Structures are given as C-alpha cells and as structure tokens.
Amino acid sequence: MSAPPLPQACSAMLRRDLTLAWRRRGDLAMPVLYAVIVAVLFPFALGPDLALLQRIAGGVVLVTVLLAMLLALDAMFASDIEDGSLEQLVLSPQPLALMLGMKILAHWLATALPLIVIAPLLAGMLHLPPAAMPALLLALLFATPLLSLLGAVLVALTAGTRRSGMLLALMLLPLCVPVVIFAAGAVAAAQQGLPWLAPIAWLAAALILCVVLAPLACAAALRIALDS
C-alpha cells in the first residue's frame, strides 16, 4: 500500500481535527466564555471610570485572550495521546512536523478564531477607542497563532507527563512575554495616534519564523516525550 500524497494527507488531518472539534462544541465555547467572564470582572474590580478603562482596555483584552488560549492549550494533544492516534501519527510515512503543523492550525482555528471574533465586543465593553480597534485585531491575528505554535512545542514536551496545566503556564510565560510586549505596544501606539505598524511587523516576522521552526521543534519534542 502506498502512502497518500502529501496535500491529501494534510487536508485529511485538518478535516479530522476540525470535525472532532465541532463534535465537542461545548468545549469550544469554554475559552470564549472564560474570556467574557474575565473581561466583565475588570470594570467591577477597578470601577467604571471611563478614562481608566480606556487606558487599560487593549492590555486587558490581550491578556484575557492569552489566558483563554492557555486554558485550551492543554487539550491540544490530550485526546490523541489517550486513544493512541498520536503514536500512529508519529509512525505514519508523512513528515511528522507537517502533520503537527496541521494539528496546530486546526487548534488555532477552533480556539483562537472565536476569541478574535469576540475581541471587539470585549474591547467595546471596556471602551477601547474605535481608532485602536484595527490595531488590536491585527495584533491578535498575529499574536494568537504565535502563541499556538509556541504553546504546541511546550504541550508536546509535557505529552509524556501527568496532567500539568500549571507547569505549562510556567513554561509558556517566558516565551510569550515578547509577544505580549509587541502586541500591547501596537495597541498603545494606536491609542495615542502614533504609527503602530512597526510592532505588528515584528509580530509578523516572529510568526513567519515560528511557522517554519515551531512544527519541527514540536515534532522533535514529541519524539522525546513519547520515547519510552
């Protein structure tokens, strides 16, 4: 039996993961719900002062989305490890990095995209000026795949361990600091009426680097974690 051609294998992988995600729609709604709850709590904790909320809105939305993604990251490979399909993927003739890249893409489509869709709503609730909205959306559009890719490497590393959500957060924090800095920098610059394209360009450059390297690193990490 010959292996199916690469494009077919990729699309099959993507379709499988998206179907699985769609079958568990309730799980998909969880990060969105979480983000809404966190964003709603901020005005209560800080008081409904318009100027203050406007100032922090961009950062709050960014961090909220990041935390919501962290919540969902843990599940990226969990069910595949439980039913053994990840081992099958490692043994398959297709390059593992590419297959994992498809899995990461599916995960991003299922968890990050809904968060980006509701981000304007969250920002609106916190009175982010409309002028800064394009910067926020663009920053999220580049920052969330970056987090998915970086997170996938770390999730792959912890694949062989007992469930360890806190450990994942501890490991992801150093890697996501620059992402948050640049994304927040873009939003802050837009709010002050300054040119905000430079930090976005940095994010895009980092994203391109990660799209190439992270699946390879993810594959290497997975081989280490499953090797026993």
Added chain:
Amino acid sequence: MSTWIPLWLHKLGSPPTFYRVAGAVRPWAMGLALLCGAIGLYGGLVLAPADYQQGDAYRIIFIHVPSAWMSMFIYAVMGAAAFVALVWRVKLAEVVAMESAPIGAAFTFITLVTGSLWGKPMWGTWWTWDARLTSELVLLFLYLGVIGLYHAFEDRRQGARAAGFLAIIGIINVPIVHWSVTWWNTLHQGSTVNVFGHSKMPWDMLWPLLMVMLATKAYYAASLCRRARTDLLALESGKDWVRQVAETEAGR
C-alpha cells in the same frame, strides 16, 4: 597530541570515572571558592573606597554582578550540556544540565534580590519594568520551567531530555539579557566591566569584583560536582561500580 583529548573526554564521560574525578576536584574547588570569596569580599566591603556618588551602597555590586554573570554563564553551560545530551545521548551531559539548573536559578534569584535591594535607595523603587530586569526575571522563570519539567516525568532520563530541549529553546534569552542595556534605553546602567577592553572602573574596585567572580565560578564547579555525584549514584544504582563505592564507604 590530537587523539588524547577526545580519548580523555570519552573517559571522563563515563559515570565511574567522572564520579572519581569530581570527588577529587570538589574539595579544591570549594576551597578556592571560600578563599577567593573571603579575599574578594574583604577587598570589596572593607578595602575598596566608597563611591563618590553612591557612597557605600554601591558595594552590593560585589554580590550582584558576579551572581548576574553566573546566572547567564550557568544557563549557557546548561544549554550546551543539554545539546550534547540530546545529540549524542551522553548520560553525564544530562546530569550536568539538570543539576546546573537549581544552581543557576539560585544565582538568578540572588541577582534579582540584591538588585532590588540596591534599587530602593538608588532608583527609589524596588522594581521597574525595564528590559534588563524583565529579561532577568524571564531567565528565572526559564530555570524554574526546566526544573519543573524535569521533575514532572517519572522516567528521569526522559525528563532530562525533555527539560534539556526546553533549555535549548530558552537559550535565546541569554543574549537578550546580556545586550538588553545596549538595545534598549534602560534604567539599569550599561556594563562597566569589559573583559576584552578597557573597564570603566578603578582597579581598587575591580580586583575584588574579579575575585568574587572567580569564587562564584569555583563554587559552581564544586556544587555541580557534589550534585552530579549524588545524581549519578541514584541514576546508576543498579551498577557494579556503585556497589563497590557503597562497599568501600561502608568499610570505612
């Protein structure tokens, strides 16, 4: 000439030989650390003149700066050892990488604490979010992540490989810490001591600093030897040489 170096390295890489060599090196390294530390601290805290601007408060650099150097140096050693462990699967390299992490984390913690103690009287704040301080804090989290990941696995060698991989990813932060004061406009001052060029520091203040630096290096070597020996005994507990070690220890 060219063959004995790799041969010697191969020999040193075997756990029983390393156990013996580390046992012989450790007391000397520890002695050197204590001696240099005592001389350096006496020179720095007593002999060196007070700063014309900061008074005596500047003396904290004799702890702060060597610790900061070590926090980066140990991370580099850990990353190199992790690379060797992943590529050639050398057991000893795994041990060196994983046993370096807690020492490096300790030095990073000392750096952050002494820095903020100095920052309070000088900058008027314990902490500020500038590039040098933030990247050093990130370094601490990287160390903690490596330690945490290592202990999350039940199989220690697998844990060492996974944590080593994380250490290699995180090594990107070391140049960021080092050059953060040049790349960004930070509150933290730029580097004063230059190994390859002219240092912007009088000799009276410089020699105690270099002395303490030597002491921290020697302490790292001693501590690493001790930790690696213990770890090797645990890792190789079923082997013959460990039984022999245990028997000679019991016979004494």
